[in-house]
Amino acid sequence: MNSENLLKQIDFIKEIDKIKYIQRRTKLFNSDRNENDAEHSWHLAMMAIVLSDYSDSEIDLLKVIKMVLIHDIVEIDAGDTFLYDQNKNHENTTEEMKCAERIFGMLPKKQAEEFLQIWIEFEEGNSNEAKFARSMDRLEPLLQNTSNNGGTWKEFAVKYQTVYNKKKVIKNGSTKLWEYAKNLLDDNVKKGILEK
């Protein structure tokens, strides 16, 4: 790669710093401090490494890690959409696609295409890697809300069935982790943290 490419890559590295300012609704573990997208992405990558053996299908772990590290970069322009938002769909939006094209497009062409493809693959959720990456993305806030006595579920009056429907995505990546998650939801109902 030549110097022109390096300068593009350095500009990209500076630009993505902005995800450190994107606040999620979810709070850190046992905490009232909101998590930001960089912290969230780091945590998902660590979870993918630690939990990769629970994937039902064989996965390319490096690809899963790339997915979780970049999946929220589009929020730099588009902002975070709350999982339980009733007005705005959490699915891949035109706004997010425009942002992906702008930010990944700062990279040298071949790399820009690779990043865009990985992001689209994650959003579509069909490949084994995307399924496992999405399991991580659903599991982290479940653990956080549990540790925070209900967290955003209580704050926004989200009930068991809604949470269950969102979390069952975990099953697509890992039967074992879904089993764990389902038991945790039941426990939370018993403890009065989550309303049925």
Place this chain on the structure above:
Amino acid sequence: MNSENLLKQIDFIKEIDKIKYIQRRTKLFNSDRNENDAEHSWHLAMMAIVLSDYSDSEIDLLKVIKMVLIHDIVEIDAGDTFLYDQNKNHENTTEEMKCAERIFGMLPKKQAEEFLQIWIEFEEGNSNEAKFARSMDRLEPLLQNTSNNGGTWKEFAVKYQTVYNKKKVIKNGSTKLWEYAKNLLDDNVKKGILEK
């Protein structure tokens, strides 16, 4: 893996959340907000992915990413040591080793050993992967201080030669990135951001 292992892994995932509270001296890009260890680790992983082609030697990118994602976890007990601290050496301390054993030791045995080995390999800095990972760790704050009109160099009156000596670690991982870094240091001297 059995359920007992999964419970250990979940406990580990909760424990490492604490690095989000470990503040570095360095500030975010164009910012007066300190960076925390989770944000820093995420950024290094992104840099490793984007810049991997500049490594002088062939590297296992997945291993480099694991290194940068976990390298600061030991600071949960040991705290962050400032790169230019004159009283405390930044090298692998007994304190950090104790923390590595405690936190990685929360994982199932085989995984605990893998994480500890990867961390030690990073700290020793001898393998190709460790060399490249350490280049990333030195390059990020160089870019940040440049964007912050001198940042911690000005704040703590650190001069060119000291910065140069710390940054030349970049050369062990990548001739090309070291060439870029050296030019950037020279530019900073010219602009009066860094004192010779």
